[in-house]
Amino acid sequence: MNVRRLIPAAALAGAVALGATALTACSGASAAGGNTDGRLAVTASFYPMQFLAERIGKEHVAVTTLTKPGVEPHDLEITPKQTGRLGESDVILYLKTLQPAVDKAVAQSGVKNVVDAGTLTALEAHAASGHDDHDHAAGDHAAEGEEHDHGGAGKDPHVWLDPAKYAEIAKGVGAALGKADPAHAADYEKNTATLVTELGSLDTEFKDGLKNTASKTFITTHAAFGYLAERYGLDQEGISGIDPESEPSPARMKDLQGVAAKDKVTTVFFETPAGDKTAKALATDTGLKTDVLDPLEGITDKSQGADYFEVMRSNLKNLQKALGAK
Known part of the structure; x- marks a missing residue:
């Protein structure tokens, strides 16, 4: 025999409320x-x-x-x-x-x-060249996109x-x-x-590690290191500006050869995600070495580390070696 039991309204309301509370707590x-x-x-x-x-x-x-x-x-x-x-x-x-x-x-x-994220810290403008005293042909930077201009x-x-x-x-x-x-x-x-x-x-490691170096200038295919250079008293010289795939002008390549000789540059950096053809070409022309400086826009199996901290420490090690850290 089926027996139907009536649940008091107050009890039913309490059960519904309890269930709703539990659901809210679980779902967050x-x-x-x-x-x-x-x-x-x-x-x-x-x-x-x-x-x-x-x-x-x-x-x-x-x-x-x-x-x-x-x-x-x-x-x-x-x-x-x-x-x-x-x-x-x-x-x-x-x-x-x-x-x-x-x-x-x-x-x-x-x-x-x-x-x-751009509203959480102060953004700044950085040129591909960290030197103000280098002579550039008029319009070179604008033509090559060496100034960062997003939107x-x-x-x-x-x-x-x-x-x-x-x-x-x-x-x-x-x-x-x-x-x-x-x-x-x-x-x-x-x-x-x-x-x-x-x-x-990590900031302290970079400050201490780059405090005393034989050179303060580094050349890289991608001008992504303006903040890093400014923070630690270095000069960034970008080959291709913001776009690592773009081809630099002959005038820019000649200018960089002069920078390398003047500032005792030993290494041309390329980034892991992009090709190193341009970096190797400049290195060959100037007799310099090549190495990796990763802009950390992504982690792949070719990255020199599994996460942000590991890759940044690899970048520091590579910079110390290239700049002759003491």
């Missing part, structure tokens, strides 16, 4: 993003943003990146499907003007928690290569994650503090 702040595992859905535009999200968010976040390993961030194209998925994010971390396709997709995403802003976006500025961005990212996911704000704050301390130690 990422419920709006539709995550079944309860983690905050974070989309990073490229590796430096991905690294911060993973180190600060740890087990509380599910991080995806728009720029896959080996893809040149500047040339990234985004499909309509990717743009649609971007809209499911709880938080988006990107660096405005670095990747025009990402800027457009972010604007169309409708996501509430959007963090532009007309004229600011150099490569702030992550300066550990001190990267630490400032880390603090902003930590605060943003805490705002999006208040339940784990204390963890984000703790993880941010740990990361900022590590970045401070």
